[in-house]
């Protein structure tokens with residue numbers, strides 16, 4: 001797959017008179033970041049699975065707005081995984097996709113589900129911080145720059161899940177809170 005892409009890039013470069021430019025001169029990211037980012041693809045797909053499991057849980061309870069919040073979050077996590085895959089393809093490193101762990105669709109309570117979501121987001125924030133620290137120590141500024149988007153995104157993700165924990169933790173009747181759920185979906 002990669003070699004096909006490289007061929008077309010090579011053809012393009014020769015058509016614009018850059019035939020002597022060697023493709024090995026492309027940007028190279030560190031091996032450590034390559035492996036950490038590849039692992040992260042699995043964590044993002046894992047997060048997508050987790051939110052889909054939460055969507056199933058809320059759906060089963062007849063809480064459709066909450067189901068929607070979790071479904072949309074599941075799609076967002078998938079988008080995160082794709083963003084990393086696109087980056088790894090663009091920098092031309094070799095990688096395989098990691099396996100995705102199974103996710104239970106049962107939670108003790110809605111509070112348990114949203115608390116688990118917040119805990120997962122906090123874990124992901126740490127993963128991106130660790131990657132940023134590794135990128136600096138490896139002097140891999142390309143990866144470091146790429147990670148900035150995710151570090152910023154995690155602020156939003158943690159805030160979003162924190163709000164859900166607050167709402168559910170307030171002891172409010174979730175069946176009366178469907179409008180609040182809608183507001184969260186738009187955020």
Ligand SMILES: [Fe+2]
Pocket residue numbers: 044047076077080124
């Ligand atoms: Fe994510």
Ligand SMILES: [Fe+2]
Pocket residue numbers: 047077121124157
């Ligand atoms: Fe997330």
